[in-house]
Amino acid sequence: MGAMAKRKLRPRSKILGRTSKVTKSMCKMLVSPSRNPVRKQPLEAQIKFHNLPVKPRQLGRKLREHTKKGTRYLCAFIEKIITEKNHKDRNDKDGDNTDADLKDCVLKPDDITTTYDDVYISSDTIKALEDLTLSIQHPSSFTFGILSSHSPPGLLLYGSPGTGKSLIIGAFAKQAQLTFLALSETDFESALVDKGAKKIKRIFAYARKHHPCAVFIDRAGSIFRSRSVVGNSPSHLHNINSFLEEMGATTRSNTRNPMVIAATNKPFDIDDEVFRHLGRRIMVDTPDxxxxxxxxxxxxxxxxxxxxxxxxxxDTTPDYTGSELKDLVWTAAAIALRESALQKGKWKAPEGSENIYRVLYKAHFEEAKKQIRSSSRYTVEKLREFHFKFGNVVQRNTESDGGV
Structure with missing residues (x-):
């Protein structure tokens, strides 16, 4: 009886469960593989440190086999588990098996603060954008004919820097209540050849899963620059091929496909085949x-x-973009504030004091124009020439020579 009672009081390892008869003292005799950062530690500590996905029943069976085959057998088993887990962790970090790396790119309608009231958009541009949402507004009309078998062509916005392309798309997504995947060049950069290509596939898979959804690619001229350019990396070529494959699948069917919108300052740099898939082209010109x-x-x-x-x-700000006009107003307001503060002798307002009243006069804007100048003339002329050959819709500037 004494022997049986002693046997019942023998401690068991917490991680082994009831299926194993191996004691904690036996666990402490086992050590991890040579590259384990916690080697020479008890087996329980190894399992906890590595957060190994080992079920107690499975580990108990292996430990029982260990009593017959020796310590090397169990160490090989543990090393295999560690290797498989590290491989999975690397894949998760690279984003091969998860959408976690897309979470920073996803914008829900409630997350977007820009509305049509916050940005100037021409009526022609609004019509072109609204065509993309016809399938959402009139779903029954997309059950027959060509509208049922093909998705709308991709949309390309191009114009000088500062003309508000990204703001226009943000306001459109807010108005249409679309989930919005905003991507830029940094989202595709990778030293690994196929990482960017895999991410493009995940982007389209995510967009189909969360339909209706818009995929917005900023700086498309850099991301999809022509494959004929000397010095392109293998990863760049893989990215373009992956994008073309997804766009081909999008145009062949109309099943929960995302709206694809791209924006660039240099449409003439985009690869010819990518450009063909972006069939709806809008020039966002400098404002008239x-x-x-x-x-x-x-x-x-x-x-x-x-x-x-x-x-x-x-009247006196021709060739200014929307961004430059915003900078001009801000600078004029800052000049007016400085002037009012100095006049009242309150350059540094005491805490809790009232705001200093300011009025913006013509002189404030004249001074601001010395600091904020238009810088887009050459780029605009080149873009207008490009648009004359390939474009569809333009936010027109009818004042400029050569305007379209």
Whole structure:
């Protein structure tokens, strides 16, 4: 009886479960493989350190076999588990088996703050964008004919830097209540040849899963630059081939396909075959006089301006992009604030004091224009020439020579 009682009190390893008769003292005799950072530690510590996916029943069976085959057998088993887990961890880190690396790219409609009220968009551009959402607004009309068998062509926005291409797409996604995958060049950069190509496949798989969804690729001229350019890396060629494969699948069917929208400052650098799949092309030109006045009104909200300043400012800022107009207004407001603060002797306002009232006059904008200058003239002319050959829709600037 004493022997039986002693046997019942023998400690068991917590990780082994009831199926194993191997004691904790036997576990402490086992050591990990030579490359294990916690070698010479008890087996329980090894399992806990590596967070190994080993079920107690499986480990108990292996430990029982160990009593017959020796310590090397069990060490080989543990090393195999560690190797498989490390391989899985590397794949997860590279994003091969998970969408976790896409979470920073995903924007839900509630996450987007830009609306149509915050950006100037021409009526022609709005119509072109709304065509992409016809299948959402009128689903029954897409059950027969060509609309049922093919998706709309991809959309390409191009224009000078600062013309608001990204803002336009953000406002469109908000208006249409679309899940929005915003991607740029850094999302495809990798030293591994096939990492970018695999990510493109996951992007389209994610977009189909979360239909309706828009895939927006910024700086497409760099991401999909022509394959004929000398010095392209193997990973760049793989990225283009993967994108073309996904776009081919998109155009061959109309089953939960994403809307594909790209934007670039250099459409002439895009690979010819990629360019063919982006069949709807919109040039976001520098704003004309009427558009400049609308953009200035947006950026002057909450400011007090002198009479006639807005109209005159719209007349005297040809070739300014929307971004440059925003910088111009900000600079003028800062100049007016500095002037008001110095006049009142309150360069540094005491804590809790009232805001310093400011009025923006013509002189403030004249001074601001010395600091903020238009820088897009050469690029605009080149883009207009390109658009004349290949484009569809343009936010028109009718004032400029050679405008389209």
């Amino acid at each position: 006089r009427a558009a400049r006045e609308q953009i200035l009104k947006i950026h002057l909200r909450g400011e007090t301006i002198a009479d006639e300043v807005l109209s005159e400012l719209a």
